[in-house]
Amino acid sequence: MELSGAEILFKCLEAEEVEYVFGYPGGAVLHIYDALYKQDTVKHILVRHEQGATHAADGYSRATGRPGVCLVTSGPGATNAVTGLATAYTDSIPLVVITGQVAQPMIGTDAFQECDIIGISRPCVKHNFLVDSLENLAMTVKKAFHIATTGRPGPVVIDIPKNLTDPNITIPFDYPADIEMRSYKPAISGTQGDIQRAVDLLVSAKKPMIYAGGGVILGEASTQLTALGRELGYPVTNTLMGLGCYPASDPQFVGMLGMHGTYESNMAMHECDVLLAVGARFDDRVTGQIDTFCPHARVIHIDVDPANIAKNFPVEVPIVGDTKAVLEDMLALLSETNRRADPDAIAHWWDQIKSWQSINSYNYDRNSSLIKPQFVVEKYCELTEGQAFVTSDVGQHQMFAAQFYRFDHPRRWINSGGLGTMGFGLPAAMGVRFAHPDAEIGCVTGEGSIQMCLQELSTCKQYGVAFNILNLNNGYLGMVRQWQEFTYESRYSSSYVDALPDFVGLVEAYGHVGMVIDKPGDVEGALREAIAMKDRLCFLDFRIDTEENVYPMIEQGKGHHEMRLNPRRSEFA
Amino acid sequence: MRHIISLLIENESGALSRVAGLYSARGYNIESLTVAPTDDPSLSRMTIVTFGSDTVVEQIAKQTDKLIDVVRLVTYTETPHVERELMMVKLRAIGAQREEAMRLVSIFRAKIVDVTDSTYVVEVTGDSGKIDAFLGAVPSEQILEVVRSGVVGIARGESALKV
Numbered sequence: 001m002e003l004s005g006a007e008i009l010f011k012c013l014e015a016e017e018v019e020y021v022f023g024y025p026g027g028a029v030l031h032i033y034d035a036l037y038k039q040d041t042v043k044h045i046l047v048r049h050e051q052g053a054t055h056a057a058d059g060y061s062r063a064t065g066r067p068g069v070c071l072v073t074s075g076p077g078a079t080n081a082v083t084g085l086a087t088a089y090t091d092s093i094p095l096v097v098i099t100g101q102v103a104q105p106m107i108g109t110d111a112f113q114e115c116d117i118i119g120i121s122r123p124c125v126k127h128n129f130l131v132d133s134l135e136n137l138a139m140t141v142k143k144a145f146h147i148a149t150t151g152r153p154g155p156v157v158i159d160i161p162k163n164l165t166d167p168n169i170t171i172p173f174d175y176p177a178d179i180e181m182r183s184y185k186p187a188i189s190g191t192q193g194d195i196q197r198a199v200d201l202l203v204s205a206k207k208p209m210i211y212a213g214g215g216v217i218l219g220e221a222s223t224q225l226t227a228l229g230r231e232l233g234y235p236v237t238n239t240l241m242g243l244g245c246y247p248a249s250d251p252q253f254v255g256m257l258g259m260h261g262t263y264e265s266n267m268a269m270h271e272c273d274v275l276l277a278v279g280a281r282f283d284d285r286v287t288g289q290i291d292t293f294c295p296h297a298r299v300i301h302i303d304v305d306p307a308n309i310a311k312n313f314p315v316e317v318p319i320v321g322d323t324k325a326v327l328e329d330m331l332a333l334l335s336e337t338n339r340r341a342d343p344d345a346i347a348h349w350w351d352q353i354k355s356w357q358s359i360n361s362y363n364y365d366r367n368s369s370l371i372k373p374q375f376v377v378e379k380y381c382e383l384t385e386g387q388a389f390v391t392s393d394v395g396q397h398q399m400f401a402a403q404f405y406r407f408d409h410p411r412r413w414i415n416s417g418g419l420g421t422m423g424f425g426l427p428a429a430m431g432v433r434f435a436h437p438d439a440e441i442g443c444v445t446g447e448g449s450i451q452m453c454l455q456e457l458s459t460c461k462q463y464g465v466a467f468n469i470l471n472l473n474n475g476y477l478g479m480v481r482q483w484q485e486f487t488y489e490s491r492y493s494s495s496y497v498d499a500l501p502d503f504v505g506l507v508e509a510y511g512h513v514g515m516v517i518d519k520p521g522d523v524e525g526a527l528r529e530a531i532a533m534k535d536r537l538c539f540l541d542f543r544i545d546t547e548e549n550v551y552p553m554i555e556q557g558k559g560h561h562e563m564r565l566n567p568r569r570s571e572f573a
Numbered sequence: 574m575r576h577i578i579s580l581l582i583e584n585e586s587g588a589l590s591r592v593a594g595l596y597s598a599r600g601y602n603i604e605s606l607t608v609a610p611t612d613d614p615s616l617s618r619m620t621i622v623t624f625g626s627d628t629v630v631e632q633i634a635k636q637t638d639k640l641i642d643v644v645r646l647v648t649y650t651e652t653p654h655v656e657r658e659l660m661m662v663k664l665r666a667i668g669a670q671r672e673e674a675m676r677l678v679s680i681f682r683a684k685i686v687d688v689t690d691s692t693y694v695v696e697v698t699g700d701s702g703k704i705d706a707f708l709g710a711v712p713s714e715q716i717l718e719v720v721r722s723g724v725v726g727i728a729r730g731e732s733a734l735k736v
Contacts, residue, residue, distance in 0.1 A: 118587060119590070122587075123595075126641070127641040130586070130587070147641060181641075182644055183582075183583055183641060183642055183643060184641050305639070306635055306639075307635035307638075310632075
């Protein structure tokens, strides 16, 4: 069977079992869009901006574990996708982004809508390809999916010159069944010696701590991590990216750590003697001041990416491997040898942790006459029984969502952790909706963030995509205001968002439902109504306390034991 | 400390810019970088000279090795190895300068590869120290132009960087 390049592309996507492609047409990809029209296996979702396409594909991937796929045109189409590529790259999300390129004879001539997307995207993708011949197209797509989804996952760009998709040029199609790349062989399992050393060190602990990140979710290792945590009886903390990889309702879970983590998890990090880091990369938002990070700890670090080990922090037992395979090996070794830490020491350690917990560092004023953002998230969690997929944007609302929604399952917390991309939440929620048509989905956002990809409300209208948007509207770029308050003597330089739109009128113009909620007593009713509304997108504009801050906070340059706690926390019931 | 990183990389367009881009994006110091195809035309050999503490260089090597196109990578720090650099230097050579230049060329076992009435082009090979020494020995007003290849290095003995 002879096929054109455009037809080959869809055959490849079909072979990769791609369900949805999020995209936007343009000159360089018109042959591809024509081939799209003539097939019915791969479904195309027309977004309103290429950034929305990448975040939607990203949300789809985070919610399913499958690669997200985008199709965008050359030049501005491709450059608009860059923020989404960088977002996925920082959080190691597998994406395959197909960009059109001008025809090969035009490359380098400054042709209409030509740009060097290979050059532009290079620092923010795992890899990229400029397809050089029709014969190499299928193999390139195979390689792209292989690279995106194996090892430490990440986004891959395939740039396809327009002449290679010409319907008049056809070749026989053959999709390679397997792939062998001499230059790319990611490690799977850690070495037995290292695993033995890790177990020895773990059972020697008197004040152990397990610190698990997004790598546990990406590696589908939540079951193994949970089993290991419970087997050992050690306290477990999650990074922002790791939330849900260990059940938040489990008594051994001590909350998130880092800049806005709980007092108990950060104090435990500071005091621990053995630290097991799994699929976490010692990001500065976690470590704070690196000189004072875990000063007493001997560290075991499991990571699929060798370059992550000892990048920011020295490690005693490095284990390069897939988190699932390594944790399974550790569990097997523990059960064979039946070795455990000294139970008295561990009991003593838990007493210490419980005394830290008793200060209740997330406490807030529940009797306020103003709506507290924490209350909105807490209520939403309660009403959805912690089962919702929660996407977020970036800022105070993101931290409130991370602190107050209890994630008991992996892949429910969909947020731009590494890059901190405002505008992520709405398109990501669209992606989650396509992945899970019947799930409860809430996008927790702020009035600053939501305005960065607001045009996707139109996509939601076109496809009847329904979910709830919880806009924690304080009229400020809240996290910016908080930092300005703490470190710039409250000089609120450009953190005040003047001239906000009438959000209800706006979403209604797109055919959605809008509500304004300005009293704490109305929060629960509004949330119930929104949750019950399954077939309409509902935008809840919560007019929250404009001065509320995220506590606790580790300020820049401080250690984990130097958290700034809410100064008024003792006044709260 | 000075380190040499040698690697084999797929001989594909853009491979060099992936390496160079990594160095600039991560703020790594790069002293020299040389690249050319090997006996296997599908592979290029790259030699990178960099300065940094052992931990910094370990991270540089890991990040470089992580690039999808990099097939193999070694770091020559303690490993016994041979390294060479080539320099061509154009010297003003008029009157007494001609004799003096000839004498230096002979001492350094260099070669004069081009001659005009007023200039010599001298080819010097050796480790970078020898090349620096040659440049230091020539009066600076005599130096018209300098071109250096950057370092290439190879391990001594049986060990070989091969696929």
